[in-house]
Amino acid sequence: MKAFVAVTDLGWYQHLLATGPRHDEVNFWFPSPRPGFKALAYGDPFLFKTHIDRRSPILSNRMVGGGRFSGFSVMTIDEVWDLLGQRNGVGSLAELSEKIGHYLKRPLGRFEDPEIGCVFLTDAVFFDVTQTLSAPTDFASNLVRGRGYNVDDVPENHSVVEAVLRCETERNSGPTILSDIMHGDPTLVIPRIGQQAFKAVIAENYHHRCAITGDKVRPVLEAAHIQAVSAGGQHRVDNGLLLRSDVHTLFDRGYLAVDLKHRLRVSPALRERFGNGDWFYAKEGTAIAVPDRRIDRPNREFLEWHNDEVFLSA
Structure with a gap:
């Protein structure tokens, strides 16, 4: 099984955590639409790791949750706001525009509606501030988007494995056995994706x-x-x-x-x-x-x- 650890905007995590530890569907967005995202298959774990930030030592470089990959699409900020609203991790369309402008290092024009890269996730889990995990020690500090892992190739005490198990435990409200996740019966069934992701991913495809x-x-x-x-x-x-x-x-x-x-x-x-x-x-x-x-x-x-x-x- 593959997993991806994505460098995560702290405000995005805090906004979604404040509205509940679990969400059926969220958008993890990249300020640039390119390159696309093909690192995972539908249903694979997509994990959240915060930036290294000395101003917020408690939440600096921490694993703070994860979801199941539901698809990728390039959309304008107006389109994705209409689709998921505050499940984009911000309180308003104006705030989303401001965030994109911050990452692009320029304010957006009044009628500007830029495209962004949207990773749609289902069954997203956000860890409480006191329950976050250490970031992987093999995660280079200069990575901007994130990195992929083959979960079968890392030790069971690796923080990626810990985060996957924590997410599954939170979803199932009970202990989860790693082998049940990684070594289940082979299947050719394509997993269900989120309702809003369905609209976006079909358009992209x-x-x-x-x-x-x-x-x-x-x-x-x-x-x-x-x-x-x-x-x-x-x-x-x-x-x-x-x-x-x-x-x-x-x-x-x-x-x-x-x-x-x-x-x-x-x-x-x-x-x-x-x-x-x-x-x-x-x-x-x-x-x-x-x-x-x-x-x-x-x-x-x-x-x-x-x-x-x-x-x-x-």
Whole structure:
């Protein structure tokens, strides 16, 4: 199992701790959108380590919590504030803008809405100030973002292992055995990600373009579930499509579908009921856009469900 230890803004930690030791979903943001973040698989531990700060000796260079990696996306600060609000670790959008300006070493303009790198985390745990852990002794002081660890390769008394166990214990309200976390039965199931992360990660995976039309006007793009949540579908990257809002409606109501080879299907009901849909009929049978990574592409099981249960076939 891999883990990542991220250098953490002290104010971010303190704000989230003040609103509760556990959060279903939070955004750990980087002030710069590049480079991206590919160090972890979905569900892997993402741990928080504070800066070295002589002004705050109690919380200087300490492990202060962690969450489960739920995905990465590049978003503007307005977008991510609309998505998660104070779960970005600040009290207001103005404060978030001020923080970004501080790290960029310049104030943001009145209408400036810069992109930032967003690491979405589920099941985040924040340790009480009196319960923080020592930072890893092998964590170089000049690291700006953080560093990854292979948990199998470090001793059991390593602070990364201690932090992973502490987080699991807090989530489960009871003692956790390390081997249960690291050496569980192998699985090919892609973990559920957070509801808000689902929206952001789907947009990132589809490069902020509608999978069917190619439109890239962000305000009208929506993350669509292939198998609806009301029918047992989950917030999983392979259960999502990025669609323009009207296309999303047509997909959910069965006028459009995607076959098992990721080609567009169009229901005859679209023309019969509304006498319209020529653009879609002209594209019928053509391949839609899919994510770069095979693991992120629409899952056969969910496509079959939508084709069988929702699509208005002839």
